[in-house]
Amino acid sequence: xxxxxxxxxxxxxxxxxxxxxxxxxxxxxxxxxxxxxxxxxxxxxxxxxxxxxxxxxxxxxxxxxxxxxxxxxxxxxxxxxxxxxxxxxxxxxxxxxxxxxxxxxxxxxxxxxxxxxxxxxxxxxxxxxxxxxxxxxxxxxxxxxxxxxxxxxxxxxxxxxxxxxxxxxxxxxxxxxxxxxxxxxxxxxxxxxxxxxxxxxxxxxxxxxxxxxxxxxxxx
Amino acid sequence: xxxxxxxxxxxxxxxxxxxxxxxxxxxxxxxxxxxxxxxxxxxxxxxxxxxxxxxxxxxxxxxxxxxxxxxxxxxxxxxxxxxxxxxxxxxxxxxxxxxxxxxxxxxxxxxxxxxxxxxxxxxxxxxxxxxxxxxxxxxxxxxxxxxxxxxxxxxxxxxxxxxxxxxxxxxxxxxxxxxxxxxxxxxxxxxxxxxxxxxxxxxxxxxxxxxxxxxxxxxx
Numbered sequence: 277x278x279x280x281x282x283x284x285x286x287x288x289x290x291x292x293x294x295x296x297x298x299x300x301x302x303x304x305x306x307x308x309x310x311x312x313x314x315x316x317x318x319x320x321x322x323x324x325x326x327x328x329x330x331x332x333x334x335x336x337x338x339x340x341x342x343x344x345x346x347x348x349x350x351x352x353x354x355x356x357x358x359x360x361x362x363x364x365x366x367x368x369x370x371x372x373x374x375x376x377x378x379x380x381x382x383x384x385x386x387x388x389x390x391x392x393x394x395x396x397x398x399x400x401x402x403x404x405x406x407x408x409x410x411x412x413x414x415x416x417x418x419x420x421x422x423x424x425x426x427x428x429x430x431x432x433x434x435x436x437x438x439x440x441x442x443x444x445x446x447x448x449x450x451x452x453x454x455x456x457x458x459x460x461x462x463x464x465x466x467x468x469x470x471x472x473x474x475x476x477x478x479x480x481x482x483x484x485x486x487x488x489x490x491x492x493x494x495x496x
Numbered sequence: 497x498x499x500x501x502x503x504x505x506x507x508x509x510x511x512x513x514x515x516x517x518x519x520x521x522x523x524x525x526x527x528x529x530x531x532x533x534x535x536x537x538x539x540x541x542x543x544x545x546x547x548x549x550x551x552x553x554x555x556x557x558x559x560x561x562x563x564x565x566x567x568x569x570x571x572x573x574x575x576x577x578x579x580x581x582x583x584x585x586x587x588x589x590x591x592x593x594x595x596x597x598x599x600x601x602x603x604x605x606x607x608x609x610x611x612x613x614x615x616x617x618x619x620x621x622x623x624x625x626x627x628x629x630x631x632x633x634x635x636x637x638x639x640x641x642x643x644x645x646x647x648x649x650x651x652x653x654x655x656x657x658x659x660x661x662x663x664x665x666x667x668x669x670x671x672x673x674x675x676x677x678x679x680x681x682x683x684x685x686x687x688x689x690x691x692x693x694x695x696x697x698x699x700x701x702x703x704x705x706x707x708x709x710x711x712x713x714x715x716x
Contacts, residue, residue, distance in 0.1 A: 309566075339562040346529075346556060346603065348610035374609035375602055375646050382598040383566065389594035390568035415645040422638035426595050426630050 277429060281305040281393035283384045286335070288323030289462045290480060291399035291438060294450035296333065298437065299397060301453055306397075308335045309387050311380050313373065314344025314353045317466040326459050338383060347373050351464070358464045363479035364406040371464060371475065377410035378419065385423050385432040394433060396423065401438040401446060403479060413439055443479055444486035451489060458492035469494045497649060501525040501613035503604045506555070508543030509682045510700060511619035511658060514670035516553065518657065519617060521673055526617075528555045529607050531600050533593065534564025534573045537686040546679050558603060567593050571684070578684045583699035584626040591684060591695065597630035598639065605643050605652040614653060616643065621658040621666060623699060633659055663699055664706035671709060678712035689714045 282299055286292045286308040299306050310324040321337060328335035347353040350373040359367045377400070384396040404411035420434040438446055450457065464474040471477055472495040484491040502519060506512045506528040519526050530544040541557060548555035567573040570593040579587045597620070604616040624631035640654040658666055670677065684694040691697055692715040704711040 336566060338566060340560055342559040343603065343606070346558060346607045346610055369648075372647075373606075375606035375652075378602040378642065378646050379599065379606060382595055382602045383563065386563070386593075386595035386599060387566045390566055409648055409651070410646050412645065415642065418638065418642035418645050422598065422635065422642045425632065425635040425638050426598050427592075428589075428629055431629070432595075 278394045278433065279392070281391070282307070282395040282397045282435060283388040283391070283393050284308050284397045285380055285384050285399070286310050286324045286327070288320035288327060288460060289476070290443065290450070290457065290460050290483070291401055291446055293327050293457075293460050294446050294453070294455050295397055295399040295438065296327070296331065297453045297455045298449060300331065300333075305393075306333055307387070307391060307393065308333050309384050310335065310337045311383060312337065312339045312341055313376060313379070314341050314347065315373070315466075316352050316358070317461070317464055319466050319468070320461045323459055323461040327456065330456060330459065336387060340383075343379070347376070350374065358474050360473040361475060361478070363403060363475035365475070366407070368407045368475045372408060375410065377408075381419055381423070381434065385426060388432050389427050394430070395435050396432055397435040397437075399438050400436055401443055402440055403443050443483040447483040447487050447489065451487060460493065467496070469496045471496055498614045498653065499612070501611070502527070502615035502617045502655060503608040503611070503613050504528050504617045505600055505604050505619070506530050506544045506547070508540035508547065508680060509696070510663065510670065510677065510680050510703070511621055511666055513547050513677075513680050514666050514673070514675050515617055515619040515658065516547070516551065517673045517675045518669060520551065520553075525613075526553055527607070527611060527613065528553050529604050530555065530557045531603060532557065532559045532561055533596060533599070534561050534567065535593070535686075536572050536578070537681070537684055539686050539688070540681045543679055543681040547676065550676060550679065556607060560599075560603075563599070567596070570594065578694050580693040581695060581698070583623060583695035585695070586627070588627045588695045592628060595630065597628075601639055601643070601654065605646060608652050609647050614650075615655050616652055617655040617657075619658050620656055621663055622660055623663050663703040667703040667707050667709070671707060680713065687716070689716045691716055
């Protein structure tokens with residue numbers, strides 16, 4: 277049965293953190309899920325933890341490090357250099373982790389079923405489509421269809437409210453919602469300070485610039 | 497690009513073991529994947545290991561025990577008694593692990609992408625539909641659609657050749673293929689010898705009986 281409870285996939289970056297705040301502002305009962313799959317940028321999980329603590333949201337962190345040897349060829353899980361360049365540049369394809377988003381959505385749906393939540397919320401946005409096949413609207417529609425059939429009684433529904441907006445628009449919403457962006461982490465390198473050169477750093481800076489705002493995190 | 501390489505989800509039970517032998521008999525290049533998700537009947541993973549060793553098939557076992565606390569309410573992952581009765585009895589619903597099959601299919605697809613295989617093979621059969629939502633043909637069709645979109649170049653295709661046949665028919669094929677059923681394990685209790693009373697034990701015995709064959713595993 278549909279209810280107003282959702283498991284939010286939370287990386288600790290800008291998009292999913294804004295999604296968490298956005299759903300809370302609409303009075304959804306939310307619970308966050310973060311996944312370690314061997315990512316180079318696992319520092320994001322500390323951000324996710326601190327964000328949930330500050331917001332007072334229940335948070336599961338699931339350590340699936342055993343996935344790492346199965347996720348080959350990506351700069352984020354394998355011995356491949358992190359590319360520099362714009363987020364939408366084809367060079368970013370090497371950052372794609374094989375079927376990562378389906379794995380995380382599937383675990384989020386299991387968590388939703390276990391906790392009586394009818395929805396999973398996912399922060400893929402319009403800027404992701406250029407490079408990430410598992411952020412495209414057609415993939416998300418197909419996943420919603422599969423999730424609705426994965427369990428009894430209508431299964432789980434997939435919410436993706438940022439599907440058609442850009443990261444700059446996400447940041448605009450987030451600034452209004454007073455999202456603590458100083459706690460978020462985006463850099464693909466996983467270093468303590470954001471590198472400012474990888475795809476996500478460039479996209480992040482651009483999103484703040486387009487809002488005439490200052491990105492509160494430190495850059496190298 | 498489609499090729500004749502598949503990752504077979506192998507539990508170590510009758511259905512998936514027969515599927516592995518079946519695909520090999522059709523000259524598919526196969527690789528097996530087994531997943532530990534905290535199941536009570538983890539003894540099946542030893543069976544999967546021995547089956548692959550005997551057949552000379554590459555085998556990944558992925559330890560996702562961190563999933564266990566997220567998979568609530570099931571007799572197979574939570575502190576809930578294993579029911580006795582026929583496999584298709586509604587009492588078996590308590591053995592359903594929330595969204596387990598989507599998680600395993602998603603990991604299998606990641607493994608396929610990482611290894612250049614275009615297919616994932618899955619042994620859900622007609623007898624599973626009564627109780628297991630994530631074995632129903634409509635779920636499998638939806639998953640196939642999502643998997644085809646999860647990555648570049650047509651993603652991954654889902655093969656489910658046993659969708660419309662019974663376990664007895666699977667065993668009939670398997671006996672012709674000389675599947676080493678003495679190595680397989682099916683019991684939901686996870687005990688050393690098969691209990692003979694849980695749903696999978698009853699279904700297993702019935703499948704051999706209907707073929708006028710002797711089940712080679714030991715029962716309590």
